[in-house]
Amino acid sequence: MMRLPRFEYRAPRSVQEAATMLAEEGPSGMLLAGGTDLLPNMKRRQQVPRTVIGLRGVPELRASSNGSGLRLGAGLTLNELCRDPRVEKLYPALFQAAVQVATGQLRNMATLGGNLCLDTRCNYYDQNYEWRKAIDFCMKKDGETCWVAPSSSKCLAVSSTDVAPALMALGGIVRLVAADGEREVAVKDLYQNDGIHYLTRRREEILTDVLLEPSAGWRSTYWKLRRRGSFDFPVLSVAAAAHFDGDEVTEARVVLGAVASQPLACDEASAFLVGKQLTDDVIQEAAGLASKVGRPMDNTDFLLHWRKRVIGEFTRYALRELRGEDMTEDRVRIARHQLAAVP
Ligand SMILES: Cc1cc2nc3c(=O)[nH]c(=O)nc-3n(C[C@H](O)[C@H](O)[C@H](O)COP(=O)(O)OP(=O)(O)OC[C@H]3O[C@@H](n4cnc5c(N)ncnc54)[C@H](O)[C@@H]3O)c2cc1C
Numbered sequence: 229m230m231r232l233p234r235f236e237y238r239a240p241r242s243v244q245e246a247a248t249m250l251a252e253e254g255p256s257g258m259l260l261a262g263g264t265d266l267l268p269n270m271k272r273r274q275q276v277p278r279t280v281i282g283l284r285g286v287p288e289l290r291a292s293s294n295g296s297g298l299r300l301g302a303g304l305t306l307n308e309l310c311r312d313p314r315v316e317k318l319y320p321a322l323f324q325a326a327v328q329v330a331t332g333q334l335r336n337m338a339t340l341g342g343n344l345c346l347d348t349r350c351n352y353y354d355q356n357y358e359w360r361k362a363i364d365f366c367m368k369k370d371g372e373t374c375w376v377a378p379s380s381s382k383c384l385a386v387s388s389t390d391v392a393p394a395l396m397a398l399g400g401i402v403r404l405v406a407a408d409g410e411r412e413v414a415v416k417d418l419y420q421n422d423g424i425h426y427l428t429r430r431r432e433e434i435l436t437d438v439l440l441e442p443s444a445g446w447r448s449t450y451w452k453l454r455r456r457g458s459f460d461f462p463v464l465s466v467a468a469a470a471h472f473d474g475d476e477v478t479e480a481r482v483v484l485g486a487v488a489s490q491p492l493a494c495d496e497a498s499a500f501l502v503g504k505q506l507t508d509d510v511i512q513e514a515a516g517l518a519s520k521v522g523r524p525m526d527n528t529d530f531l532l533h534w535r536k537r538v539i540g541e542f543t544r545y546a547l548r549e550l551r552g553e554d555m556t557e558d559r560v561r562i563a564r565h566q567l568a569a570v571p
């Protein structure tokens with residue numbers, strides 16, 4: 229049995245108190261939200277904070293409101309998010325991403341903020357302490373070599389968050405609060421392509437909210453490839469959102485997940501779609517452009533060549549859904565069940 233290391237637990241009651249604690253603790257403190265990723269990581273000794281600052285007692289983080297657009301507290305659980313009719317109806321990419329994270333039980337604990345700050349992973353890292361010790365560890369924790377690409381100077385672990393690519397496609401913004409101030413950052417700027425330093429969030433900042441622009445005129449979708457239909461991390465995902473004037477696309481964002489250490493914006497494909505109707509030819513061309521962006525590495529499930537090939541296929545599914553085609557059959561074939569919130 230894997231046991232947790234010893235740690236001190238602190239339970240703030242407000243964002244400000246949590247931010248002060250985080251600043252006081254320095255590098256030895258970590259935030260805990262649902263704990264569905266951090267606690268297993270601690271058991272595997274991938275992350276060993278001396279102090280854990282629990283966010284569950286902070287009511288501000290669990291609020292949502294709509295004014296112009298939608299504001300979602302980072303402490304909302306993914307099931308709470310999926311049960312919110314505004315999310316399912318107005319921001320389908322977010323619903324489809326959140327509802328495919330882990331399992332119903334895990335989504336009762338897992339939070340929006342925890343998903344956005346999820347650690348990157350890789351076949352050589354996602355192992356217990358003894359396994360990692362047997363290969364002399366790796367660059368991401370306790371070692372020096374990257375076993376995926378021994379000549380690489382940086383860790384290539386994969387960004388496995390389902391929600392981040394969806395929020396990037398939706399043009400989401402996050403609010404980050406520290407003891408000495410706060411700032412808003414576009415979700416696309418929250419990440420960087422480095423498996424160790426994958427977030428641009430400063431260590432002392434708490435992600436408190438996600439802000440979404442009004443959804444009028446927008447359609448969005450999220451497609452996820454995973455080994456098991458019951459539950460699994462993505463090994464490829466395509467999120468797409470487009471604003472329409474009649475049948476013509478006036479703005480578009482296509483984003484790939486789980487093929488690099490950050491979600492990848494397909495800028496060329498997105499720009500190509502603008503001013504066009506989503507005909508078969510346009511979709512085919514855009515899917516080709518999106519495929520050029522993703523260069524999966526041999527660090528996760530499935531063969532990398534096949535994952536690369538599937539990028540085009542999944543982009544076509546996403547764009548066909550955006551043009552209004554009923555994709556239920558393909559969706560169920562790929563997800564292996566209907567996407568529905570746990571009641
Ligand atoms: C069996 C299993 C299957 C899974 N499948 C998936 C999957 O398919 N897709 C997927 O995306 N994830 C998956 N996960 C990972 C995880 O369950 C989810 O990503 C979940 O949303 C993480 O949220 P959490 O609240 O539990 O985060 P935690 O574990 O509490 O925290 C995760 C990280 O985020 C940081 N953090 C948390 N909240 C904040 C905040 N407000 N501000 C700043 N930093 C914060 C923590 O310090 C930690 O580094 C799976 C996990 C398991 C165990």
Ligand code: SF4
Nearest residue numbers: 350366374383384385
């Ligand atoms: S990509 Fe390389 S350094 Fe990063 S976790 Fe995997 S083996 Fe370790």
